[in-house]
Structure formats: structure tokens, C-alpha cells
Amino acid sequence: MGIADRKLREKTERRQAILDAALHLFTQQGFEKVSMRNIADTIEYSPATIYLYFKDKNELLLALQTQGFELLVRELGVITSIEHPAEQLRAVGEQFLGFAFRHPELFELMFIMSGPMVAAQACAGANAWPGGGSAFAQVVGIVQRGIDKGVFRPQNAESAALMVWAQVHGLAALHLRQRLVVLPEERRLPAMQEALTLFYDLIRRAL
Amino acid sequence: MGIADRKLREKTERRQAILDAALHLFTQQGFEKVSMRNIADTIEYSPATIYLYFKDKNELLLALQTQGFELLVRELGVITSIEHPAEQLRAVGEQFLGFAFRHPELFELMFIMSGPMVAAQACAGANAWPGGGSAFAQVVGIVQRGIDKGVFRPQNAESAALMVWAQVHGLAALHLRQRLVVLPEERRLPAMQEALTLFYDLIRRAL
DNA sequence: ACAAATACAGAACAGTGTTCATTATATTTG
DNA sequence: CAAATATAATGAACACTGTTCTGTATTTGT
Numbered sequence: 001m002g003i004a005d006r007k008l009r010e011k012t013e014r015r016q017a018i019l020d021a022a023l024h025l026f027t028q029q030g031f032e033k034v035s036m037r038n039i040a041d042t043i044e045y046s047p048a049t050i051y052l053y054f055k056d057k058n059e060l061l062l063a064l065q066t067q068g069f070e071l072l073v074r075e076l077g078v079i080t081s082i083e084h085p086a087e088q089l090r091a092v093g094e095q096f097l098g099f100a101f102r103h104p105e106l107f108e109l110m111f112i113m114s115g116p117m118v119a120a121q122a123c124a125g126a127n128a129w130p131g132g133g134s135a136f137a138q139v140v141g142i143v144q145r146g147i148d149k150g151v152f153r154p155q156n157a158e159s160a161a162l163m164v165w166a167q168v169h170g171l172a173a174l175h176l177r178q179r180l181v182v183l184p185e186e187r188r189l190p191a192m193q194e195a196l197t198l199f200y201d202l203i204r205r206a207l
Numbered sequence: 208m209g210i211a212d213r214k215l216r217e218k219t220e221r222r223q224a225i226l227d228a229a230l231h232l233f234t235q236q237g238f239e240k241v242s243m244r245n246i247a248d249t250i251e252y253s254p255a256t257i258y259l260y261f262k263d264k265n266e267l268l269l270a271l272q273t274q275g276f277e278l279l280v281r282e283l284g285v286i287t288s289i290e291h292p293a294e295q296l297r298a299v300g301e302q303f304l305g306f307a308f309r310h311p312e313l314f315e316l317m318f319i320m321s322g323p324m325v326a327a328q329a330c331a332g333a334n335a336w337p338g339g340g341s342a343f344a345q346v347v348g349i350v351q352r353g354i355d356k357g358v359f360r361p362q363n364a365e366s367a368a369l370m371v372w373a374q375v376h377g378l379a380a381l382h383l384r385q386r387l388v389v390l391p392e393e394r395r396l397p398a399m400q401e402a403l404t405l406f407y408d409l410i411r412r413a414l
Numbered sequence: 415a416c417a418a419a420t421a422c423a424g425a426a427c428a429g430t431g432t433t434c435a436t437t438a439t440a441t442t443t444g
Numbered sequence: 445c446a447a448a449t450a451t452a453a454t455g456a457a458c459a460c461t462g463t464t465c466t467g468t469a470t471t472t473g474t
Binding site: 203 | 318319324325327328343344362363365367370372373376377380386388389394402403405410413
């Protein structure tokens with residue numbers, strides 16, 4: 001049955017080619033230029049063909065999002081060498097914010113856009129968001145380890161992790177969606193850095 | 208010249224009618240149903256007529272956003288009776304989060320959607336975002352007063368205010384954009400509340 | 415009453431996501 | 445090998461979207 005798995009392999013290859021083209025459009029042209037027709041044009045296919053590989057655009061975006069999460073956890077792998085939980089928490093926050101700056105379009109796809117999430121909801125009912133789930137679990141794990149070590153006060157690790165996530169996501173989202181225009185241009189990045197530093201100061205002092 | 212100001216009055220009335228129709232569509236049908244044609248239909252005008260009152264859709268959204276900010280500062284007016292800065296900060300955060308729950312579509316318009324901001328940038332160059340600017344200044348003011356009173360440690364009030372804003376915005380944005388599916392459904396609101404409580408605990412203890 | 419300015423609408427353009435009937439290709443069967 | 449069948453890809457169409465342009469009423473000023 002060597003012919004059957006060749007068929008399957010070719011199919012997944014074409015599927016990946018579609019995703020590659022979409023990612024390329026995303027990073028090069030911005031996320032408003034990512035249309036089914038533009039994707040189809042870059043891989044020299046008809047728009048209708050894409051629907052043989054993805055149910056609709058949202059499902060395509062979800063697949064792209066999942067690849068984005070693989071990149072994020074790869075970039076987040078560096079912080080495992082740090083031992084102190086507070087420092088580890090700070091490192092993961094800075095890596096996360098750095099990711100938002102290095103890959104703004106991917107960040108939009110993963111944490112801001114609604115499209116991929118409606119596909120995720122429709123696909124597997126209640127709480128199926130593979131990428132986000134494992135990434136959040138990682139933060140919860142760090143907090144829990146800090147509590148177990150006695151570095152942080154006993155508390156609900158889930159809530160504390162959510163606080164950390166909300167802080168760093170809030171900074172990234174406000175920046176990416178142009179809401180930091182309330183600050184003079186040269187103060188935006190410094191203010192973000194100072195806010196994050198202050199936040200981790202609070203954690204080190206009082207969490 | 209009674210006829211000239213009647214003209215002007217009628218023009219602003221029609222402009223407001225367009226905004227009212229748009230807001231009605233926003234709150235009743237959701238923000239993806241707000242198209243120029245749908246707005247035109249509800250006020251029984253031609254789509255082209257709207258362009259006599261707004262340069263484009265983004266400018267219309269910006270005007271709607273501004274009205275949203277007026278509502279927000281009205282709802283935020285309650286907190287002036289509180290004297291302790293930390294309590295005041297907590298109250299403004301809870302009001303802000305409550306606003307996001309009571310008026311999710313307005314919140315999207317004011318703090319998440321990109322459209323209105325490109326109009327704001329195009330309209331008045333660098334840092335013209337009337338609504339957001341005054342709202343943020345209010346938070347900065349509370350922090351600065353806390354520092355002056357000796358309740359908070361001496362520091363950059365702007366950065367601290369940004370931290371507070373990012374925290375509460377992060378919670379709201381993660382929730383509105385469905386990213387809290389990482390938590391079981393019944394844990395989402397409690398976790399948000401606990402995260403916010405923990406955050407203001409940290410502020411009270413260590414800011 | 416006539417000229418000028420204003421307000422509005424219809425149609426059109428280019429773009430979007432999506433579906434469906436049809437054609438071309440590749441595989442399996444007689 | 446030839447015919448039947450399954451697979452892959454497409455072109456055209458539908459119902460939308462934001463936006464612009466030209467033409468037509470209506471109202472204003474003289």
C-alpha cells in the first residue's frame with residue numbers, strides 16, 4: 001500500500017503549502033491582506049481548492065495559530081534553566097512580550113483575533129484550545145512550584161497565573177492595537193518596560 | 208441668519224441619527240453586522256449619503272468610540288467619593304471591568320478594534336486620542352496623588368498607571384476574545400475576580 | 415421665476431468568503 | 445491495454461463588503 005501513503009503524504013504536503021503561503025502573507029503583507037484568493041494566488045491554486053483542505057477560513061487560521069504556538073513554546077523553552085520561580089516568571093513574561101514584538105501578526109492570530117477561536121469552539125465543544133491550554137498550564141506550573149517551595153504565599157495558582165498572563169497580554173495588546181498613543185512616542189517602550197519591571201517587583205515583594 | 212443654524216442643526220441631527228443607528232446595530236446585532244449598508248437601511252438612507260457626514264467607516268467608528276468614552280467617564284464618576292488611593296484604584300479597575308461586561312461591543316470599539324485608531328491617527332497626527340487620553344490621565348492622577356500622600360512608594364506614576372491599565376485591560380480582552388477557554392466555564396469569572404483581587408493585594412502591600 | 419447650491423440616491427467597481435456543477439487527472443478494475 | 449471509477453482541481457456564480465461617481469430632486473438666494 002505504498003501508493004496510499006504517498007497520496008496521504010502529498011495531501012499533507014499541499015495542506016502545509018497552503019499554511020506556509022498563508023503565514024508568508026501574514027508576516028509580509030499584514031493580516032488584512034490574508035484572503036482566500038491571495039493565498040490561492042501565491043500557491044497557484046484556485047480559491048475553491050483550499051476548501052478541500054480546510055472547512056473554512058477560520059479553520060485555516062486555527063491551524064496557523066497552532067503552528068504559532070509550537071514556535072512560542074520553542075522560544076519559551078529557554079527559561080527552563082532558571083531555578084528561582086520569581087525570576088522564571090519574569091523571564092517567561094519577557095519572552096512572551098518579546099514574542100509579541102518579534103511576531104506581531106502571529107500574536108494577533110493567537111491572542112487577539114476571534115476567527116480562530118470560533119473554529120476551535122466549533123471543532124471540539126467546550127474547552128479545546130490545544131496551544132493556549134498548554135502555554136497557560138506552563139505558567140500555572142511555575143506559580144505552583146513557587147508556592148510549593150515557599151517562595152510565594154499559599155494561594156490559588158490558577159488565579160495568580162491568570163494575573164501574570166493578563167498583565168503581559170494587556171501590555172502587548174494595548175501596544176499592538178495602538179492604544180499607547182496616549183503616551184508620547186518615545187515614552188511607549190520605556191513605559192512598557194517600567195510597568196513590567198514594577199509588576200515583577202510587586203510579585204517579588206508580596207506574592 | 209436663523210435659517211443657516213437650522214441647516215447646521217439638522218445636519219448634526221442627521222449625523223447623530225447615523226451614529227445612533229450604528230450604535231443600535233452594534234449593541235443588538237454585534238460588531239460584525241455593522242456595515243455601511245445596514246446602517247443606511249435602518250435610517251432609510253442610501254449608503255452613499257453616510258459619506259456626506261463621515262469621511263469613511265473608520266471615522267464613523269471613531270465618532271462612536273468618542274461617545275463610548277463619554278459613557279465610560281460618566282460611569283467612572285462614581286469613584287470620586289472614595290478617598291484612599293488604593294481603594295480608588297481598585298474601584299476604577301472594577302468599574303472598568305464592569306464596563307467591559309455591560310457594554311462588550313463598546314469596549315471592543317474603544318480598546319480592541321483597529322479601525323477607529325487609524326482614523327484617529329490620520330485625523331490629528333501623533334497623539335490625538337481624546338477619549339483614551341483623558342481616561343488614562345485620570346488613572347495617572349490617582350497614582351500620583353497616592354505617591355504624594357505617601358501611600359505609594361515614590362516612582363514614575365505613568366508607568367504604574369500603565370501597569371494597572373494593562374492588568375485590567377488584559378483580563379477584559381482575554382475574556383472578550385474567548386481566550387479564557389483554557390479554564391473550565393464555571394471557573395472563568397471567579398478566576399478573573401480572584402486575579403484582580405490578588406493584583407490589588409499586591410498594590411496595597413508593595414506599591 | 416430663475417440660477418445656484420445643497421442633499422440624496424442608483425449604479426458601478428473591486429474586493430471578500432463560500433458553494434456547486436463541471437472538467438481533467440489518476441487509479442483501479444475487467 | 446481499455447473502460448470504469450474515484451480523486452483533484454477549477455470556473456463561475458452568489459451574497460456580501462467599503463467606496464466613488466454621476467445624475468437627479470429639492471431647497472435656497474437673487
